[in-house]
């Protein structure tokens with residue numbers, strides 16, 4: 812990736828020998844490896860068997876998980892918050908693992924819709940929950956810094972599975988818990 816960044820910088824018309832840029836291809840390669848590290852992670856590895864027996868059958872909501880991703884069309888950041896809820900059936904997931912699952916999929920080239928459903932499907936399969944709801948609200952740099960240049964719009968996407976899809980009351984409970 813480092814060699815490719817050197818070519819990209821040169822093609823911008825910049826001087827790669829300039830002191831400020833000498834190490835930039837290496838830094839950019841390292842930064843983009845970090846921003847896409849989700850490709851080298853697996854769900855099993857990040858969850859690390861942190862599932863705990865529980866009698867609770869009430870809704871669990873983890874809100875405002877900050878999220879940084881890259882849009883797959885322009886490779887520019889989209890940044891926002893992810894809210895995750897599920898209703899357990901005998902076992903609950905370690906709290907931090909919810910955020911780790913968000914990151915495994917956010918740290919890839921994504922569109923927001925797929926990211927939202929990948930998180931929901933993973934929480935569902937890992938916990939065997941009765942239902943899962945995921946909402947992401949994000950701002951896309953490709954729409955702000957360039958292109959249509961709209962600074963204030965936000966995209967909201969949701970993925971509702973199991974009882975969150977079939978039961979209106981469950982979905983409403985989730986949405987009411989998020990209202991501030």
Ligand SMILES: Nc1nc2c(ncn2[C@@H]2O[C@H](COP(=O)(O)OP(=O)(O)OP(=O)(O)O)[C@@H](O)[C@H]2O)c(=O)[nH]1
Pocket residue numbers: 882883884921922923924951953954957958959
């Ligand atoms: N649905 C969806 N679209 C996205 C996402 N991220 C970026 N896009 C859109 O992807 C589209 C790509 O459109 P193109 O016409 O191929 O590319 P473009 O010429 O750069 O488009 P503009 O952004 O309108 O200038 C744009 O409308 C982007 O706003 C996303 O997460 N979800």
Ligand SMILES: [Zn+2]
Pocket residue numbers: 882883884885886887951953954
């Ligand atoms: Zn984009």
